[in-house]
Amino acid sequence: MSQQQTNDFTKWYIETIQKADLMDYTPVRGCIAFKPDGYELWEHIQAEMDRRFKETGHRNAYFPMLIPESFFQKEKEHVEGFSPELPWVTEAAGEKLEERLALRPTSETMIGYLYSNWIKSYRDLPVLINQWANVFRWEKKTLPFIRTSEFLWQEGHTAHENEEDARKETMQMLNIYKEVVENVLAIPVYDGQKTPSERFAGAVDTYSIEAMMKDGKAVQAGTSHYLGTKFAEAFNIKYLNRENKHVYVHTTSWGTSTRLIGSVIMVHGDEKGLVLPPKIAPTQVILIPVGPWKKTPAILEKLEEIHKALKEKGIRTRIDDSDQSPGFKFNEWELKGVPVRIELGPRDLENNQVILKARDEDEKISVSIESVVEAVEKELETMQKRLYEKAKAFRDANSHTDIDTLDQLKEHIANSEKNGTIPGWILGGWCGDDACEAKVKEETKFTSRNIPFNPPTTKHTCITCGKEAKHTVWFGRAY
Amino acid sequence: MSQQQTNDFTKWYIETIQKADLMDYTPVRGCIAFKPDGYELWEHIQAEMDRRFKETGHRNAYFPMLIPESFFQKEKEHVEGFSPELPWVTEAAGEKLEERLALRPTSETMIGYLYSNWIKSYRDLPVLINQWANVFRWEKKTLPFIRTSEFLWQEGHTAHENEEDARKETMQMLNIYKEVVENVLAIPVYDGQKTPSERFAGAVDTYSIEAMMKDGKAVQAGTSHYLGTKFAEAFNIKYLNRENKHVYVHTTSWGTSTRLIGSVIMVHGDEKGLVLPPKIAPTQVILIPVGPWKKTPAILEKLEEIHKALKEKGIRTRIDDSDQSPGFKFNEWELKGVPVRIELGPRDLENNQVILKARDEDEKISVSIESVVEAVEKELETMQKRLYEKAKAFRDANSHTDIDTLDQLKEHIANSEKNGTIPGWILGGWCGDDACEAKVKEETKFTSRNIPFNPPTTKHTCITCGKEAKHTVWFGRAY
Structure with a gap:
């Protein structure tokens, strides 16, 4: 961690995400706008998660955002845990509602109500459903991405015949979270079980992955809960089992949220700005003409060629041919955390080479123009692993x-x-x-x-x- | 349209989407749960739209769902249009709010507020942003997918230097909608301009694509609005133009929603249930063993082979090897609208063939096992076009x-x-x-x-x- 980061990490964090154009504040308390560069981080995280959910047999669904107050009353621990943070709809279309409707903080109750209608027999099990949605928790202290009144997340909700199957699911999803956070976000995590006082409100057991930020503080990066039959009892989710008896299902729930965006910034960022893991960077490679490039049209032409060749390999790349100075551009794209920079000037062109620089390393390397695509591919892969190793070394040392x-x-x-x-x-x-x-x-x-x-x-x-x-x-x- | 559909189209529609497991009602007025088979239709529509938005330079973002009451007051026509339908958050975390917050019916106002901070110079333009989100309109009469209190949609919000650019954008997005709805959903539409009385609240001009359902009623399947400088004036979105003057931007907005799911059902469905266009069908091909197949293990083995070969081609396929009778299964998968059915029984296996049936045609055809993948690919493509042609013939005749x-x-x-x-x-x-x-x-x-x-x-x-x-x-x- 740099001196600047140490002095006031939160200040560094907020300034960095604003300068890097990831978000903006709004006049609604604790609610932020996710700008395109911030939201695209979420899109890549979503895609990686969603693919793994589907590969393990889950399907997406969508449930109503508004939850009747009476639903919350049904599970005692759940209502105690969430009531203090709920925003309420009390009027609609000019009329006062008979029952207040909460903006969902999580959907166990609505889903419990519906599953009790959907699940009749062991043939209906397991139910393996995930939802991508916005949720609300009206908290006193907020911090962009990490803790906001409205945030985006996914919440999986599954129902099983017995405890063994439900516990297997709980662990499977925790493992998927660990794999994505470590391999895609390059953030090492400790996986384990929460103590009873830190459990999800209404869970029998809660498991988490925990990540260390550069200020040494922890972010709970994902949780997976074995809910036992608590919600099944509260919402009467019973099924006819293989022995022809009506028994309660065992349920699980598991979630990760846009706080993962904040974690990426706080784990990898440095005094120059963001450092983005290649797998989720909106722009993976920035191509910058240097020297008196405007007098040599061949430079932009060559950059276009490289740009096209990279794009064909599925690499997200851009050329910055704006009027700013190279130095200004270097700072700008470093601030935005772009993993790889390619420079090309008249002398480089003469020598049939480009200069390649990884965002997290100091030295620049020369690469022949013929092998630039290969070199970029290799560097993106190496950097992805290197960021993980650096974060792990930091985490372990602390x-x-x-x-x-x-x-x-x-x-x-x-x-x-x-x-x-x-x-x-x-x-x-x-x-x-x-x-x-x-x-x-x-x-x-x-x-x-x-x-x-x-x-x-x-x-x-x-x-x-x-x-x-x-x-x-x-x-x-x-x- | 079949007799059953004619007698009470709405009854047919509601029964069909429930039997086909697309949705369920909930105790919250006008809010439905999108079950996996219903939600997956939306996922395919999303993917097709989103790809085209990105190809035309748009990026996704996310804006707060809660909108301060004062924001609505700023554009007179807008507040008049939407006020009667708004649900309001009046309390949160145990306290009464100083200002009521509306659940967004659309985001022009929140985005107008933010764009006024984000846009300073012509160099910042155009701003091309889209949002995938849930929105609320508390309407008196609701109908699943077509008109619900909460629904899912995308809303594009762009800002431009001048009227010409903004109008070009408005038409470009209408054309994308037309292309997706016609080519992906196989629904022919009339594109045109709305009359002033049917305009979006706050628009200068509204354009729409209009689709005819099987009962002859219309669904507005997508709209694109040229907003002129109305929202720019209301939210003071000014920029320094190329002549060094501060002037208002010209904005557009455009949207399509989960009512497209309802339209697909009402345009293509028949008395047996759903008929899904291949491009969005969650299951495109259902493989069913027939005859005394349980005595011939080679049948399931062959179906597994075909299943694998189809999957490798990216075709969404399933085998139904449950204990139900073939007739029961045929009805079940026809109800779900699966485009292509493959039957394989002992005699077929002897003859080295399968039976192929398209959901929308009566006759079955024999296909040699060697050419089944090719035949399926061709049928999916043909059926996609045929559904469009059938819908167009119906629309034109009416x-x-x-x-x-x-x-x-x-x-x-x-x-x-x-x-x-x-x-x-x-x-x-x-x-x-x-x-x-x-x-x-x-x-x-x-x-x-x-x-x-x-x-x-x-x-x-x-x-x-x-x-x-x-x-x-x-x-x-x-x-």
Whole structure:
């Protein structure tokens, strides 16, 4: 992380996404406009996710956005969890409504109501449905992409014959999230189970993938829930099983949202602006004529040729032949995070070469014009992996496994503040008592991220009370 | 149109879309759930539209769904047009809002507000943005897909330097709509200009494509608006032009919605159920084993082979090897509108052939197993064109050009009712007086559909007053 980023990471983040033209604020509290360069990041994430959902047998559907108040009352934990954040429609077409309608924060209740009509027999199972939609959570503190009053997401909702099938689905979808976030967004994540206090409202078990931003804070990048029969009981979703008995289905739900856009920025960005993983960059290659190029028409012609050849390979590319100086253009496209820059000037043309520069590396390399397509393809692939490795090295360096007590954690945090470094996350033992978890939060603002499936080491004593640890938990500050 | 459809077209429509599993009603007034088979129709329409939008330089964005009441006040005609249909958020997170927020019926106002910040100079123009979103219009009478309180659509919003560019854009997008609706949905449309009384609230000129359903009623299948400088003036969207003067931009907007799904059903469906154009059918080919197939494992093996070969060609195909009888399966997949059925029984296998049947034709044909992929590809293509031709023949046969006066129109309608035929549409002259247009509606329930660009003939006298006609207009009953 650069000095500029360290000084005020949030300020850097907000300035960067605005300068890079990803979003704009609006007069509606906490609601942003996704500008084309911001929205296209979402389109690429959507396409990658959607393909994998379909390959695993899911289909998309669309459910009403407005949810009757009475639906929320049916699942006690659910209503307690979401009520404080709901916006309500109370009038329509000039009349007061008999029942208030909530703007959906998530669709378990509406879908529970419908599934109870759709599912009659084991032959109807599993139901494997996903929805791409806007949702609303009227939160006090907002941050573009990361926490907004309205955001875009996908929510999968499945129903199964038994617990085993439902748990298998829950894990399958968490694994898909991990694969996309790591391979497409180049963001390493810890996968694991949430502690009870951090569970989705109404879930039996919640699993998450957790990503570390450059300021050391965590973003919960995706969650997958085993809901047991809680919603089935609340909405009476019963089916005739193979033994001819009416029993409850087991349901799951899982979601990822536009906060993934924010995570990409906060994991890869630097003091020059965005650094976008090639797989989701709206522009993957920017071609810039340099030197006295206007006097040599052959330069633009050659760039057009390269542009065409790259496009034919499915590479998203643009030529910047505007009147600005090369230096201005370099800054501009670096700010926008374009992975690869190609420069071509009169001398390069004479030497039958171009200059290639990757956004995240300092040196430039010369590439013969004949092999430029090949070189670009290779660089996009290499950079995709390199960004992941860099992010992983950063994440690992800031994942501390040598802290065993609350006092040590406080000392670690104090040292970070003194040294101007980030505190990162720590791996701590936990006895399983909510009070011990709450005390960590109270005294350090570190919250439990998840109980990782594969902790780098196992902790034997609770970080708070020192008794025997039942779980090894990642703790960190979170968005 | 079959007898069953004639008797009560709406009843047939609602029963068919429910039996075919496209949608379900919900307890929220006028809001439906799009089930996977219904939603997938939309996904295919989206993909076809979106590709064409991008090919013509448009990019997607996303704007807030909630619109402050004060925004609507800024354009007088706009607020008058939409106010009666708005649902309002008045409270959120337990507090009453200071200003009511409308659920967007369309986004001109929010986008107008933002464009006024984004557009500064002619270098920023044109702005070519599209949005895929949910919108709300709280209407009294609803009909699934065709008119629902919440629906899905796309809305393009562009800004240009001058009227000429904006009008070119308006027509370009209308032409894209016509091309998609005709070539992808196999629905012939009349393209033309709306009369002033049927204009979009706030437009200078509205253009539409109009499709005739099997009951003779019209669906406005897409609209494209030249908004002039009306929204630019309301939201102060000014730019520095090439002559260094601050002037208003000229804007357009254009939209198509999930009512296209309803149109497909009402144009192509028959008494057996849906008839889906191959290009958007979720399942294009259904493979069904017949005869005593369970005793001959080679049958399912061969179907698997064919299934695989079709999939490799990108054809959406399924095998129905359930325990139901072939007759039951035939009905089921005909109801769902699957374009092509392949049957394979023991005798067929001996003869090295399959039976192929197109959904919209009566006869079955034998095809050698070696050439089945080729035959299917050809049939899908032929059927796509045939559905268009059938729909066009129907539309043309019910587009009457020989009616010149209101009395003749009334007689025509009376005859239709007596004979149990549909009145269809009529081409009428119009003097341009709103009162004459209103009288047609009052006395016949026929409304002006549009002033076609290429009328089959030109009318010289106004259908109502008999004076000189300024326009030749399609009139018909509409959804």
